Amino acid sequence: MVAWTGLEHFRVGRFNPPPPAIEPDDYVTSRLPLSSSIRGKLISAGYTSLSSISSVSSTDLARDVKITESEAFEILKMANQISGSSSCNGRSSSLVNGARNAWDMLNEEEALPRITTSCSDLDKILGGGISCRDVTEIGGVPGIGKTQIGIQLSVNVQIPREFGGLGGKAIYIDTEGSFMVERALQIAQACVEDMEEYTGYMHKHFKASQVQMKPRDILENIFYFRVCSYTEQIALVNHLDKFISENKDVKVVIVDSITFHFRQDFDDLAQRTRVLSEMALKFMKLAKKFSLAVVLLNQVTTKYTEGSFQLALALGDSWSHSCTNRVILYWNGDERYAYIDKSPSLPSASASYTVTGRGLRNSSSSSKRVKMM
Amino acid sequence: MKPRSLLSQSPTSLKLTTGCETLDECLRGGFPCDSLTEIVAESGCGKTQLCLQLSLCAQLPISNGGLDGSALYLHSEFPFPFRRLHQLSRSFHVSNPSIYADHNDNPCDHVFVQNVHSVDHLFDVMPKIESFVTNSKTRLPLKLIVLDSVAALFRSEFENTPSDLRKRASCFFKISGKLKQLANKFGLAVVITNQVTDYVESSDGLSGLRIGNLRCLYSSGRRVVPALGLAWANCVNSRVFISRSDDIVCQERRDDDDESGSSLVSGRARRRLDIVFSPHLPPSSCEFMITRDGICGVR
Numbered sequence: 001m002v003a004w005t006g007l008e009h010f011r012v013g014r015f016n017p018p019p020p021a022i023e024p025d026d027y028v029t030s031r032l033p034l035s036s037s038i039r040g041k042l043i044s045a046g047y048t049s050l051s052s053i054s055s056v057s058s059t060d061l062a063r064d065v066k067i068t069e070s071e072a073f074e075i076l077k078m079a080n081q082i083s084g085s086s087s088c089n090g091r092s093s094s095l096v097n098g099a100r101n102a103w104d105m106l107n108e109e110e111a112l113p114r115i116t117t118s119c120s121d122l123d124k125i126l127g128g129g130i131s132c133r134d135v136t137e138i139g140g141v142p143g144i145g146k147t148q149i150g151i152q153l154s155v156n157v158q159i160p161r162e163f164g165g166l167g168g169k170a171i172y173i174d175t176e177g178s179f180m181v182e183r184a185l186q187i188a189q190a191c192v193e194d195m196e197e198y199t200g201y202m203h204k205h206f207k208a209s210q211v212q213m214k215p216r217d218i219l220e221n222i223f224y225f226r227v228c229s230y231t232e233q234i235a236l237v238n239h240l241d242k243f244i245s246e247n248k249d250v251k252v253v254i255v256d257s258i259t260f261h262f263r264q265d266f267d268d269l270a271q272r273t274r275v276l277s278e279m280a281l282k283f284m285k286l287a288k289k290f291s292l293a294v295v296l297l298n299q300v301t302t303k304y305t306e307g308s309f310q311l312a313l314a315l316g317d318s319w320s321h322s323c324t325n326r327v328i329l330y331w332n333g334d335e336r337y338a339y340i341d342k343s344p345s346l347p348s349a350s351a352s353y354t355v356t357g358r359g360l361r362n363s364s365s366s367s368k369r370v371k372m373m
Numbered sequence: 374m375k376p377r378s379l380l381s382q383s384p385t386s387l388k389l390t391t392g393c394e395t396l397d398e399c400l401r402g403g404f405p406c407d408s409l410t411e412i413v414a415e416s417g418c419g420k421t422q423l424c425l426q427l428s429l430c431a432q433l434p435i436s437n438g439g440l441d442g443s444a445l446y447l448h449s450e451f452p453f454p455f456r457r458l459h460q461l462s463r464s465f466h467v468s469n470p471s472i473y474a475d476h477n478d479n480p481c482d483h484v485f486v487q488n489v490h491s492v493d494h495l496f497d498v499m500p501k502i503e504s505f506v507t508n509s510k511t512r513l514p515l516k517l518i519v520l521d522s523v524a525a526l527f528r529s530e531f532e533n534t535p536s537d538l539r540k541r542a543s544c545f546f547k548i549s550g551k552l553k554q555l556a557n558k559f560g561l562a563v564v565i566t567n568q569v570t571d572y573v574e575s576s577d578g579l580s581g582l583r584i585g586n587l588r589c590l591y592s593s594g595r596r597v598v599p600a601l602g603l604a605w606a607n608c609v610n611s612r613v614f615i616s617r618s619d620d621i622v623c624q625e626r627r628d629d630d631d632e633s634g635s636s637l638v639s640g641r642a643r644r645r646l647d648i649v650f651s652p653h654l655p656p657s658s659c660e661f662m663i664t665r666d667g668i669c670g671v672r
Contacts, residue, residue: 141606142607142612180405225377261546261550263604264543302602
């Protein structure tokens with residue numbers, strides 16, 4: 001045993017440096033309501049922090065500190081209570097390294113920003129927008145507006161923090177060739193105009209920051225990849241981890257569409273399923289690691305069940321497990337609707353939207369309703 | 374792997390003019406390069422007329438809305454209208470003499486025609502296009518591929534059973550994937566024509582599935598749907614629809630034109646071009662008619 005001088009800093013400095021993560025308020029001395037003699041015994045035995053106590057049994061503690069077992073048990077109980085109530089510091093003891101409790105995760109998730117779709121009705125059913133850290137799949141028939149949503153999100157992710165955005169960048173993976181620069185520019189221009197209008201309004205009340213962004217800057221911050229075969233697509237997805245590590249501002253990855261190259265040349269459907277689920281896993285990892293949103297656009301196909309054809313998103317049943325959230329776009333009369341088909345946290349709901357020259361917006365009938373209120 | 378800079382391209386992607394201001398306005402400049410555009414219409418609406426005109430317009434210099442290139446015309450509907458192409462090329466030559474003055478050639482020299490009998494034949498031809506583009510010693514590089522029509526290739530070969538339909542869909546994606554790859558690699562405009570089928574009300578409701586902005590497409594007073602179904606619709610970037618009605622285009626208009634094409638006036642039907650879906654175009658439409666000199670917009 002180490003010779004003990006009674007001076008804590010001496011012991012720390014000379015013999016046995018403590019784990020670097022310990023902060024002063026974690027010390028037993030300041031946190032546990034103990035008598036000074038027991039506190040002294042604890043410290044002299046080397047139990048200086050709450051975390052060091054929590055990992056031993058009461059028998060071991062009693063032997064090391066030379067106190068009775070019931071005293072040791074009381075100490076452990078108090079230590080557990082304190083570390084339990086102060087879980088917000090995120091270093092609460094856990095059985096498995098890296099495990100976190102649901103409360104922390106909820107707090108963290110609620111603090112995460114969401115990417116607005118520029119259509120408030122759609123944002124509402126999405127719980128505020130497309131959530132970061134999740135893989136969201138959006139599917140619908142040709143011409144319903146999948147690409148429009150993709151372009152809109154790649155612009156909206158760049159809205160600066162002062163305006164309630166993320167101030168991030170976007171990766172756009174185009175497998176179909178539907179990304180049109182002129183359309184992206186149109187939407188970017190409308191986005192900048194909206195921010196300027198907002199600034200003008202805010203100026204009357206208090207000083208707001210000027211809009212620094214130009215539509216050209218917005219285009220510059222979209223990393224556009226054109227992919228012409230499924231091998232290229234797989235290679236690119238494998239490369240993304242490295243690319244995003246070098247470009248940390250990337251906050252959304254859009255794939256338009258995930259499907260196209262996988263609907264040709266695949267005779268072996270089992271192999272296709274394997275390749276796709278591997279890709280899905282990589283997207284999931286990227287989303288968690290860099291806390292960014294992954295948006296996969298998917299096509300619609302007809303599924304043959306029990307003698308009749310039904311509409312379903314492409315790539316089959318096993319693929320439908322690959323995404324956290326699933327949104328289906330469909331026509332209802334003359335209006336476009338989005339429907340939350342699958343989500344662990346959102347109730348299933350639908351909302352209408354329109355595609356205008358300025359991008360995605362609320363459909364006109366609902367905006368009338370909003371105006372009336 | 375590096376992202377492509379969006380700023381290095383011109384803000385509007387290169388477009389191929391249709392040779393008609395009204396249509397160009399509706400299409401915001403014409404048919405885009407590095408993109409696959411489908412023209413859907415029943416027979417006799419002017420699909421082939423439009424395609425022939427496009428193959429000639431591709432030869433215009435870029436400053437005039439052309440692509441400074443030649444065209445490859447894959448046709449699966451027989452016979453190929455050589456006479457009509459010749460007729461159009463003469464008037465095209467007269468209105469654009471400067472392109473051909475120095476080289477002593479004529480517009481027909483820059484339209485390559487290849488017939489396609491079947492799906493397998495098409496798969497055979499497509500790889501050759503790539504070597505044709507890279508190795509050809511023609512004066513103008515290839516900038517336009519026309520496939521007229523995709524429906525004719527598939528009409529007879531496949532049965533209406535689930536397994537055949539799956540095979541057919543896989544072919545669609547293969548054709549589209551290859552054409553898009555070529556379009557991307559060489560900056561080509563790709564135009565594909567498609568036929569229509571009559572809309573049949575059925576219990577499964579899928580043939581009435583709404584694709585694009587028009588709830589129903591009417592041509593000659595009948596409700597129609599584009600052929601080849603949902604799977605093919607997923608393969609194209611933009612879809613335009615041409616319909617005709619047998620009303621004769623307004624009287625005043627006819628008097629203006631009388632000198633140029635008096636013999637053709639009586640049969641001129643009103644034709645309408647609708648944008649069904651497109652990533653860069655709002656739903657809109659315009660009307661046009663077909664004259665001896667080609668397609669001409671009606672305001």
